[in-house]
Amino acid sequence: GENVEQHPSTLSVQEGDSAVIKCTYSDSASNYFPWYKQELGKRPQLIIDIRSNVGEKKDQRIAVTLNKTAKHFSLHITETQPEDSAVYFCAASSSSGGYQKVTFGTGTKLQVIP
């Protein structure tokens, strides 16, 4: 089955700096890669996603890159703000079994220091 590894597990940055979270996946059939932000006690919230036919996608301060050959993808947050503090999860999705199965990484706790 799919295995998604995520690093680092914790990340502290100064307000205004950039944050980078990296993930690797194992199943070459994975073709959809969402990123979620989860605040304490709340539901995961989709912040950006990328499909396997695209190498990069950007939405304001957030960008995601995908390297299919190396099977890794990254989340980049620029000009971080205190409200960016949360746990971020990467995920890889495959539909090879006839249904969309999403495998999540173990999460990165991001702390933005004012």
Add this chain to the structure above:
Amino acid sequence: ETGVTQSPTHLIKTRGQQVTLRCSSQSGHNTVSWYQQALGQGPQFIFQYYREEENGRGNFPPRFSGLQFPNYSSELNVNALELDDSALYLCATELGFPYNEQFFGPGTRLTVL
């Protein structure tokens, strides 16, 4: 908000008991997945239902079962509860192919004593 609701919000059970968790989604979201999220971990896929039938399952034993109803609601049933079943249970609905985005509910926090 995602338009996906779950009930109850919190639940406390004892070992060996049975529990039913509920999820209600938006009209047209005919696919629902259930996840277990232990403290400090990412969500783990339990199973997925499409048009009232299970069409995919993760590494969870048969005592985890589900139902999906024509009104876009669904249930997760867990029998013979174990201490390790304590977790946040999330449902996520989607429109289905070719739309991949999943819409998560707020979750049910289950504590097994």
